[in-house]
Amino acid sequence: xxxxxxxxxxxxxxxxxxxxxxEEQGIEALLLSVGSDLxxxxxxxxxxxxxxxxxxxxxxxxxxxxxQLEAPRVADRGVFxxxxxxxxxxxIDLVRRLMGPxxxxxxxxxxxxxxxxxxxxxxxxxxxxxxxxxxxxLRIIKDADEIELLRRAGAAVDRVVARLRASSFGGKxxxxxxxxxxxxTVEEGHDAATFHIVAAGPNAASPHHxxxxxxxxxxxxxxxxxxxxLGGYCSDTTRTFHxxxxxxxxxxxxxxxxAAQTAGTAAAGPGVAxxxxxxxxxxxxxEAGWGEWFIHRTGHGIGLDAHEDPYLVxxxxxxxxxxxxxxxxxxxxxAGRWGMRIEDIVVCTAAGRDILNNSPRDLAIVD
Ligand code: ZN
Ligand code: ZN
Numbered sequence: 001x002x003x004x005x006x007x008x009x010x011x012x013x014x015x016x017x018x019x020x021x022x023e024e025q026g027i028e029a030l031l032l033s034v035g036s037d038l039x040x041x042x043x044x045x046x047x048x049x050x051x052x053x054x055x056x057x058x059x060x061x062x063x064x065x066x067x068q069l070e071a072p073r074v075a076d077r078g079v080f081x082x083x084x085x086x087x088x089x090x091x092i093d094l095v096r097r098l099m100g101p102x103x104x105x106x107x108x109x110x111x112x113x114x115x116x117x118x119x120x121x122x123x124x125x126x127x128x129x130x131x132x133x134x135x136x137x138l139r140i141i142k143d144a145d146e147i148e149l150l151r152r153a154g155a156a157v158d159r160v161v162a163r164l165r166a167s168s169f170g171g172k173x174x175x176x177x178x179x180x181x182x183x184x185t186v187e188e189g190h191d192a193a194t195f196h197i198v199a200a201g202p203n204a205a206s207p208h209h210x211x212x213x214x215x216x217x218x219x220x221x222x223x224x225x226x227x228x229x230l231g232g233y234c235s236d237t238t239r240t241f242h243x244x245x246x247x248x249x250x251x252x253x254x255x256x257x258x259a260a261q262t263a264g265t266a267a268a269g270p271g272v273a274x275x276x277x278x279x280x281x282x283x284x285x286x287e288a289g290w291g292e293w294f295i296h297r298t299g300h301g302i303g304l305d306a307h308e309d310p311y312l313v314x315x316x317x318x319x320x321x322x323x324x325x326x327x328x329x330x331x332x333x334x335a336g337r338w339g340m341r342i343e344d345i346v347v348c349t350a351a352g353r354d355i356l357n358n359s360p361r362d363l364a365i366v367d
Contacts, residue, residue: 190228204339
């Protein structure tokens with residue numbers, strides 16, 4: 001795994017705010033392991049390994065239980081007391097002792113089930129809930145430093161798109177182009193490239209296609225959806241390319257898609273229900289006759305995780321607020337034939353919205 005350099009945020013303030021939410025929700029201990037909740041509070045990301053790493057926050061104490069051999073990786077930010085455990089100690093017992101009398105515990109959603117089972121066996125009287133309820137209200141609103149990292153990550157993927165628009169696709173395998181995208185993602189300033197979808201021709205009808213051996217040829221559409229992490233924060237953009245001129249049908253559908261993406265972006269703003277953004281984009285594709293082929297939600301929140309709250313989906317009536325960051329990414333997928341998607345990251349502001357991806361959104365014609 002690639003070590004991530006988390007920024008120097010005010011972690012003490014984040015812990016204080018988490019404690020306020022814990023108190024409101026009647027939670028006595030917060031237990032965080034693998035996933036982004038722990039680095040959000042500590043600046044340290046647990047290694048996803050069989051040795052337990054766990055942040056333990058109670059009303060008065062904040063401790064970070066780490067395997068002794070990984071303790072040198074922890075940058076001391078003065079908020080958590082680092083508690084290393086040696087190979088012969090039982091880290092579950094250590095967590096139990098750090099919890100003191102606390103028995104109502106919220107545990108990180110991505111903590112390995114095996115650790116939760118061992119905690120439950122060690123404390124049969126404890127009640128565990130999902131810590132997402134504690135961290136969601138904090139993480140969903142990005143501060144100015146977090147938005148700046150999202151903006152820099154967005155600008156970096158835009159530079160990759162510019163390079164892709166000037167390159168030739170024909171004759172390359174999807175997987176080969178995907179590797180090039182990965183390399184460029186790092187060259188343009190990310191700490192790591194994290195995903196890279198390259199889907200050509202009929203494969204483009206599968207939104208999460210795994211790039212494979214298919215050779216890109218004249219007449220193919222190519223959906224490229226990729227991103228990385230910069231200072232812990234994620235980028236995620238999609239642009240659609242076409243090798244040579246598209247058919248009249250494809251052009252018409254792409255025109256509708258672009259209008260849908262613009263409508264979704266225009267709908268986003270403070271006080272707007274998340275589902276209204278989805279409806280605004282979907283309505284355009286429905287009216288153009290492509291609605292049945294738009295088979296996923298319009299967008300997802302983004303931050304330390306590539307997918308997090310808020311989700312722009314029918315049924316989510318929660319109101320958007322300044323500081324929320326999310327994708328707007330409608331697509332059209334005609335099974336067995338072709339696909340297309342356009343995706344930008346957008347931040348809700350007091351005045352409306354700020355678009356963090358600004359590479360051209362038209363259908364890019366390549367060789
Ligand atoms: Zn994407
Ligand atoms: Zn996305």
